[in-house]
Amino acid sequence: MIARPTLHVVSMSGGKDSTATALVAIELHGRENCRFVFADTGNEHESTYAYALDYLPRALGITVDVVRADFADEFATKRANLARIAAGEPESAVYGRRKFQYHWTRELAARALEVLHPTGIPFLDLCMVRGGFPSRKRQFCTEYLKTEPLTEYALARIDEGHAVWSWQGVRIDESESRRSRLQGTGACVRAFEVVGGGLSIYRPILRWNVDNVFEAHALAGIEPNPLYLQGMTRVGCMPCINCSKAELAAIARRFPHHVARVAEWERIVSLVCRRDSPVSFFHRGTQGHAGQATTILDVVEWAKTTRGGRQYDLLADAAPATACASAYGLCE
Numbered sequence: 548m549i550a551r552p553t554l555h556v557v558s559m560s561g562g563k564d565s566t567a568t569a570l571v572a573i574e575l576h577g578r579e580n581c582r583f584v585f586a587d588t589g590n591e592h593e594s595t596y597a598y599a600l601d602y603l604p605r606a607l608g609i610t611v612d613v614v615r616a617d618f619a620d621e622f623a624t625k626r627a628n629l630a631r632i633a634a635g636e637p638e639s640a641v642y643g644r645r646k647f648q649y650h651w652t653r654e655l656a657a658r659a660l661e662v663l664h665p666t667g668i669p670f671l672d673l674c675m676v677r678g679g680f681p682s683r684k685r686q687f688c689t690e691y692l693k694t695e696p697l698t699e700y701a702l703a704r705i706d707e708g709h710a711v712w713s714w715q716g717v718r719i720d721e722s723e724s725r726r727s728r729l730q731g732t733g734a735c736v737r738a739f740e741v742v743g744g745g746l747s748i749y750r751p752i753l754r755w756n757v758d759n760v761f762e763a764h765a766l767a768g769i770e771p772n773p774l775y776l777q778g779m780t781r782v783g784c785m786p787c788i789n790c791s792k793a794e795l796a797a798i799a800r801r802f803p804h805h806v807a808r809v810a811e812w813e814r815i816v817s818l819v820c821r822r823d824s825p826v827s828f829f830h831r832g833t834q835g836h837a838g839q840a841t842t843i844l845d846v847v848e849w850a851k852t853t854r855g856g857r858q859y860d861l862l863a864d865a866a867p868a869t870a871c872a873s874a875y876g877l878c879e
């Protein structure tokens with residue numbers, strides 16, 4: 548039997564860890580044996596698009612493929628169901644008898660149908676077909692916007708005749724939640740796993756710390772994503788549903804157009820959402836946002852306050868928006 552050639556597929560996010568992972572892959576296996584792929588959520592900062600899709604390809608001499616989740620089938624199903632309700636069928640006839648009724652009326656269904664069309668923005672389309680935004684407890688965004696499109700990309704390479712190593716830039720010391728997720732059972736975390744069917748997972752920087760990551764950039768002469776110099780501790784969605792209070796305050800101060808964009812998304816998703824469903828980007832009761840009114844504009848106002856909520860943090864507001872606020876000391 549002829550062994551299949553191994554292809555090293557690196558998932559690129561535009562963040563420091565995936566960039567360091569790409570550097571290791573290139574050094575060990577050469578560009579010609581690697582593929583680089585970026586899952587576009589449609590909720591990234593313009594600096595991340597420029598960094599991942601323009602700067603890194605030029606600086607590393609690579610091509611970065613882009614994958615986007617597509618929800619055309621889900622839109623068609625949801626539209627067909629709402630059309631039946633708008634035509635007068637009761638919700639129970641369309642969706643069956645459920646513990647929770649969504650209280651769709653003919654008028655609400657007709658109103659939803661006017662705006663329920665794919666936008667081509669994966670994050671927004673996902674929220675429209677799901678009828679709400681993801682939350683820390685129901686973090687379906689990662690699965691639908693990243694894991695599934697990236698897995699499909701890897702499986703397509705296997706179908707082409709390759710064995711695929713999927714390179715993942717995760718680190719144990721990145722966060723408590725990541726540590727507990729990776730070490731869930733207390734068993735030794737494996738940097739390499741054979742999934743089967745020609746697919747394996749490799750986590751080359753699993754035990755690196757953040758200094759190692761930036762050192763790898765420096766040794767290769769690669770700039771980190773400029774967002775790290777602008778107060779962002781991690782690079783991903785702008786904003787991420789899990790972003791901290793301080794990070795949200797920094798986003799609102801430096802990138803108010805992204806807050807305005809998400810506020811508009813809240814309005815659109817509300818129109819296609821069942822009544823009483825959460826339509827806020829940040830959910831009530833999640834760590835860091837507990838007990839606050841939860842439209843993004845409300846949460847931004849809260850993010851500007853000191854602990855206890857009443858008083859605005861004047862020092863935070865006074866910080867010039869162009870000052871370096873890197874959490875990693877990159878300018879030292």
Ligand code: SF4
Nearest residue numbers: 688689783784787788
């Ligand atoms: S970065 Fe945050 S908002 Fe974006 S897909 Fe991941 S968890 Fe969801």
